Each structure stands twice: as structure tokens, then as C-alpha cells.
Amino acid sequence: MEPTKTLCPYCGVGCGLDVLPPAIPGKATNRDSKGNPIWQVRGDRSHPSSQGKVCVKGATVAESLDKSRLKYPMMRDTLDEPFRRVTWEEAFNRIINRIQTVRFTQGPDAICMYGSGQFQTEDYYVAQKLLKGCLGTNNFDANSRLCMSSAVSGYIQSFGSDGPPCCYDDLEKTDCAFLIGTNTAECHPIVFNRLRVYHKKNRKVKMIVVDPRRTKTAEVADLHLAIRPGTDIDLLNGIAHLLMRWGAIDPTFIDECTTGFPEYTDVIRHSPPDLVARHCGIRLDDLETAARYWSQSKQVLSLWSMGMNQSSEGTAKVRTLINLHLMTGHIGKPGAGPFSLTGQPNAMGGREAGGLAHILPGYRVVKNPQHRADLEKLWGLTPGQISAVPGRTAWEMITALERQELGCLWIAATNPAVSMPDLERTKAALLRSPFTVYQDAYYPTETAEYAHLLLPAAQWGEKTGTMTNSERMVTLCTAFREPLGEAKADWEIFAEVGRRLGFTNQFDFADSEAVRAEFLELTRDRPCDQTDITYDQLREKGPIQWPCPDSSGVSQERLYTDFRFNTSDGRARFATFYSQGLAEPPNFDYPFVLTTGRLYGHWHTQTRTGRIDKIRKMHPMPFIEIHPKDAQKLEIEENDWVEVRSRRGAARFPAKVTKAITPGTVFVPMHWGALWANQAEANALTHPQVCPESGQPELKACAVQLRPIKFETAVMEDLMESEYSVERSSAISMKG
Numbered sequence: 001m002e003p004t005k006t007l008c009p010y011c012g013v014g015c016g017l018d019v020l021p022p023a024i025p026g027k028a029t030n031r032d033s034k035g036n037p038i039w040q041v042r043g044d045r046s047h048p049s050s051q052g053k054v055c056v057k058g059a060t061v062a063e064s065l066d067k068s069r070l071k072y073p074m075m076r077d078t079l080d081e082p083f084r085r086v087t088w089e090e091a092f093n094r095i096i097n098r099i100q101t102v103r104f105t106q107g108p109d110a111i112c113m114y115g116s117g118q119f120q121t122e123d124y125y126v127a128q129k130l131l132k133g134c135l136g137t138n139n140f141d142a143n144s145r146l147c148m149s150s151a152v153s154g155y156i157q158s159f160g161s162d163g164p165p166c167c168y169d170d171l172e173k174t175d176c177a178f179l180i181g182t183n184t185a186e187c188h189p190i191v192f193n194r195l196r197v198y199h200k201k202n203r204k205v206k207m208i209v210v211d212p213r214r215t216k217t218a219e220v221a222d223l224h225l226a227i228r229p230g231t232d233i234d235l236l237n238g239i240a241h242l243l244m245r246w247g248a249i250d251p252t253f254i255d256e257c258t259t260g261f262p263e264y265t266d267v268i269r270h271s272p273p274d275l276v277a278r279h280c281g282i283r284l285d286d287l288e289t290a291a292r293y294w295s296q297s298k299q300v301l302s303l304w305s306m307g308m309n310q311s312s313e314g315t316a317k318v319r320t321l322i323n324l325h326l327m328t329g330h331i332g333k334p335g336a337g338p339f340s341l342t343g344q345p346n347a348m349g350g351r352e353a354g355g356l357a358h359i360l361p362g363y364r365v366v367k368n369p370q371h372r373a374d375l376e377k378l379w380g381l382t383p384g385q386i387s388a389v390p391g392r393t394a395w396e397m398i399t400a401l402e403r404q405e406l407g408c409l410w411i412a413a414t415n416p417a418v419s420m421p422d423l424e425r426t427k428a429a430l431l432r433s434p435f436t437v438y439q440d441a442y443y444p445t446e447t448a449e450y451a452h453l454l455l456p457a458a459q460w461g462e463k464t465g466t467m468t469n470s471e472r473m474v475t476l477c478t479a480f481r482e483p484l485g486e487a488k489a490d491w492e493i494f495a496e497v498g499r500r501l502g503f504t505n506q507f508d509f510a511d512s513e514a515v516r517a518e519f520l521e522l523t524r525d526r527p528c529d530q531t532d533i534t535y536d537q538l539r540e541k542g543p544i545q546w547p548c549p550d551s552s553g554v555s556q557e558r559l560y561t562d563f564r565f566n567t568s569d570g571r572a573r574f575a576t577f578y579s580q581g582l583a584e585p586p587n588f589d590y591p592f593v594l595t596t597g598r599l600y601g602h603w604h605t606q607t608r609t610g611r612i613d614k615i616r617k618m619h620p621m622p623f624i625e626i627h628p629k630d631a632q633k634l635e636i637e638e639n640d641w642v643e644v645r646s647r648r649g650a651a652r653f654p655a656k657v658t659k660a661i662t663p664g665t666v667f668v669p670m671h672w673g674a675l676w677a678n679q680a681e682a683n684a685l686t687h688p689q690v691c692p693e694s695g696q697p698e699l700k701a702c703a704v705q706l707r708p709i710k711f712e713t714a715v716m717e718d719l720m721e722s723e724y725s726v727e728r729s730s731a732i733s734m735k736g
Helices: 056-064 088-105 121-134 149-159 168-172 189-201 232-246 251-257 261-268 273-280 284-295 314-328 347-352 369-379 394-402 423-431 490-500 512-523 535-541 613-618 628-634 713-720 726-735
Strands: 004-007 016-020 040-043 111-115 140-142 176-180 206-210 223-225 300-304 337-340 408-412 436-440 453-456 465-468 473-477 592-597 624-626 641-645 650-657 665-669 702-709
Touching: 004 473, 016 056, 040 056, 056 613, 088 111, 088 408, 088 453, 088 490, 111 121, 111 394, 121 140, 121 347, 121 369, 121 465, 121 490, 121 512, 140 394, 149 314, 149 337, 168 189, 176 284, 206 284, 223 284, 232 261, 232 273, 232 284, 232 314, 251 314, 261 314, 273 284, 284 314, 300 314, 314 337, 347 465, 369 512, 394 423, 465 512, 473 535, 624 628, 624 641, 628 650, 628 702
Parallel strands: 111 140, 111 408, 176 206, 176 300, 206 223, 300 337, 408 436, 436 453, 592 665, 624 650
Antiparallel strands: 004 016, 016 040, 465 473, 592 702, 624 665, 641 650, 641 702
16 A cells, blocks of 8 residues: 655754555554544655655644544634534634725724644745735734744845755755754754764764754764853854954955945954953854864755744844854855744745745745735736735734724634743734634644634645645655544635625635646746646656756755855845843843743644643653752752743743753743643743744743742642643633
């Protein structure tokens, strides 16, 4: 029996999966702990990105297919009422009436949609056409704003276009891997496995890890730089200072392929190594070793993720890292380049399809009049119908709710009632929404508590579409089962709404293949040209990297191999930034820096992984990491409960006393929302300050105070309960 080939729906590595039915002739039926049949999942050995490897999340993903699913549309008039089951006809009528009312009373700017890197590209594309094209508002943003938008703006400003220039094969061709702000071993494990195997076999290959925590990634590095949170730019400028002092630069590349180098040298000369080392909290000889590894390597590959992006100076950090590549010529060749590791399975596809409030499909931008005109022509719209004003970012949607400027909020495939910063403020704003549509595969979720209308979405394995991973590899994800209950693919829901609003011609799609065919035309002659990456080609050849125009039929592993960039003069741009530090530095009242992150087994807010027994047992409850020196001062011992308080809220966690965290810094995983534990929400503590260029919040650092607390046994058991309300909340709401 031939398996169905698809893609893992978790991180941006984009691992290929083979899926087989629960029952195969001659073999026992695969079942879960309750006896329910489970589809059998294994790594796809033919997939070029993952080569048959799969982590625990991908291996167990099928166990969540039938658990706690939203099967039918549900509706209520006010948030204090229980949901009642309704038909799709009733649901669509409610949406259409609301959108039309808002359009003609408040205007299209009062309509917002908040989407997700869990979308397939077809879902993303149809949503852009509906909101930005037909409704005339750019108020579509996605949870990629919380994830990779600083990488997007960094690439665009330095290279003239978004798009990681590297590929996974570079992991096995580099002389020096420079990992900063990424716990790759736990967050992108299959990528890290490839790098780790190569690193172990080649002793001359160096691995540098920059992280305030001694993570699983840092443990195997040749050099771990445990810098203070917020000093990334200082470190990078300090390395540049040494490279400049030693003459370890590529003057030919700088002269012929870049601009802005003289201004950059004025910055780095003010970053002497001794000052940088003190400011970063590292040893001077470690700083010099890092610079020496970089200078002695013929191919340097840098990897980064949330630790760089989730910052009030996220774009500045990304561009400062790119500066090192530009001054040494480490780009556009095997084993070298600045490589952003995407957080979600199709965040890259979302960027290609225009899935952020300031961009448009085909790597176009809202502010460019020619880009808008091109799309209006391709979409059959009246000239000027696409707004010239960038839409609201994710956090700007929250502040617009506070000001009562929105009439309709549509949330799909994401869980902002756990993932947004300043969570109590976020929840209060969601309560003020006059009408919220929530579209998801699972129920209950924390965000469902703030919705008026619930729409059941088909999830992984129940719809066919494409996804693009971190190395620009496009994979066709073929459905292997029918949607559960009355669930529909996200793009089908958006298209039906478009047709009912009167845009019949714009949404005349027979299937997802027709959606992709139209999208491909919008990529023609663009930096992300995918015109030859059709469903037929993907079925025949398997996954394909872009750019891949139909005139050549050949994909391109790396970008900028000719050292020409997507700027007006073909040159890359150096950036000049001094470090501004944390948006909320510690002080006497809040003396610790809290940083947050993922764990190996869980994914985002546990909407899927929290329903998988093996993963819940692997990570049964949240915790706080604290250095022994800090623990001793506060009289905190292992497993003692600690109250963590910021200017915005508080949470409680059992202590994990460890030397793996830098003194003065504490760490909390971000996965636990109100459904999975009591008072353990990391984002009840974080602040909403954003990068001015990317709009990405500084979710990685905020100032907190710690206080040990004692509980009676009954209270402690309640706090430790990790699934206390999932089944209970579901039963209450469904009964209603």
C-alpha cells in the first residue's frame, strides 16, 4: 500500500512524512490508549529536507487527529451565553451580514483578520485576495508577526527582498556555524541533527552558540557565549571590530557588491573588544575566539530564530548579523550565508502569499504603487481598490479593539489568548470585540472563550495544499482522509464568503490546485518565482525549491550566487546600529530578566500537542529555571514554588535550579495557557513593546521579580494539574 506523502505541520524545518492508514492488510491496527485507530506516520526518506528523519512531534501527530475536534459551526449572541450548534448556512449569513454592516457603516478598516503559519499557501492566498483585494483593507496579519517579521524586514532592508539565501545542504558544507538566539536542538531538531552529525565527523568545523542559557544546542558547541539578554548587537559589532582590526574582510566584495561600509566602520570602531566583553558579560578571550573562528573560516553559516527576532530591536539585530556576512563575503556560496530558521511550517509560504499587513502576494509591498496596480489588474479589480496604507499588525489589532475601532475580528488557526504579549490586556481587549469569528480545528481553546462564532476548519491530513519550509522548499501536502464532521478547508471558507459578498469571479476556484495556479502567476518574474512549481510538477518530482520559473524548470538552491541583490543598484546594504538594549531593563524593583521559549516536545500553545499522551508525559508541567546563586539569595530550592511578577501580571511555577541559566536571568516555557495549568501563562508577564521596523513584540525579555511561596498540599495539586479544564470546558460548552 503506497503511503500518502505530506509535511509535518509543526516547525519550519518542514520534514516530509509518509502516512499509512490505521489498518493495513496483514498487520495489526495502530490504536491509541483508548483503543481509537491512529494513522501510521513515518519519516519520508525521499524528502530532500529531512531525509526520513522525524522528531517526536511529527512521529505522534496523527494521535491528535480525532481528539477535541470542533466538528460543527457554533454560535452565540453574547460571550456570557453558551454556544449552540448552527448550520453552515446560518454561519455564513451571520458573517456576511456583519461584514456588510461594518463595511458600510464604519468602513473596511474596521475589519481585521488574524491568521497563522499553520495555513497552507492556498489558505493564505485566498485570504489576501478577500481582505486586501476585494474588501480593500490590508488588515490581515498573522502570528508570523510574533515569529519571523524581524527576519523579513532585515532581509528586505539588507538585500532588497525577503527570502533566506541558504539551504539545508549548507549545514554540511560550512566551516563555521554561528548560532545566535536559537535553541535549534529543541526547536528545529532535524536541522540540528544534520548539523550535529556533520560537526562530529569534522573536527575542524567550529560551532559557536550565543544564548543566555546553556541549552541542548549550546552543550555541544565549541564555544558558548552566554551573553546578557539584549546585548546581541554589542557582540556582533565587537566581532566586526576584531575582523576589521585583523584585516579579515573581503574588500573586493565590499567595494563591488555593497554600499554603506564607511558608515558601518564608524560604528564598529566604537565597539572595542574589552568594552563589548564587559557589557555582554562574557570573557574577552571568548569574544576573540569567536572572531577568530569566523576569520579563519572559508564558509560561515549563521543561524537564528526567536532570540533575535522577538526584540524591540529585532530588525537591527538581524541586519547587524548580516553585516558580518557582507564584510567577509560569506554569502551566495555553499556553506555560507545568514539563515533565518522559520518558526512555523508555512510561515515562508505566508510571506510569499503576502500574509502580513505590510506586504502583498509575490514579494510585493503595500506601499509600492506599481505592486498594487499589478495585483489589481491580475485580480480584476478597479484601479485604486487596494489600499495604499499598510494594515494593522497583530498588536495594533489589540489596541484598535481597546479604542473600539473594530467591528469585526476574524481569527483563524492561532491562539492569541495565550500567545500575545501583555496577556491580561490582550484578553480585556478581546472581550471588547463586538463580533469575533474564531476558525480552528480544535475545541476548546483559550481563544474560543472570546468568540461569537466558531467555524470548524479541516486540519493536517484533511485538505490538500502546499507549504514552504525554511530553505524555500515547496511540498505538496496531500489529504489522506476526509474532514471530520462538517469541517472545511480554510481557503474554502474564505472563498465562500467572497462569493456571497458578490465577488463571484474572483473566487471561482474548483479546488486548491486552481488556487495555486492563480497564485503562481502572481509570482512570475518576482524574486520568489514559482511558476514551474505546479501540483503536477510536485506530484512528479516531489518537493521543489524556489525560485523555479517555468522558462527554466530548474530550481535554485541558493540566492545571490551572482552577488547581485534585489536592490535598485544590485548592491546589498550595510546597516549602522548601536545597541539600545532591552525595552524593559531590570531595576531595583524588578531585578531579573525573564526570557521565554519552547520545549522539544510541545508546540506553541499546546492546541495539538497537549492532546497527545506521550508528549504530555514528556513535559507534564511548566517550570522556571533559576541560577543557583539567585536561588540561594532568595532561599529557593529545587521544586519550590515561585511567584513571578512583572509590571503587568503574575504567574507561578515550580523552580528548576540550574547552572544552565545566566545569573540574573530566568527562563519559562511559553506553551501553557489557562486550559493546561493554573496561573502559568508566560505572556501574562511579557510587555508589548515592538521593533519599530518589523512590528514584532519583544516576547523574549521583560523585567520581573521573584518570590518563593508555600502552598498547602491541595493547592499544590491543583496548580500541578496539567489538563484540568480541557475536558471539563469542552463538556460545559458543548452541553450548552
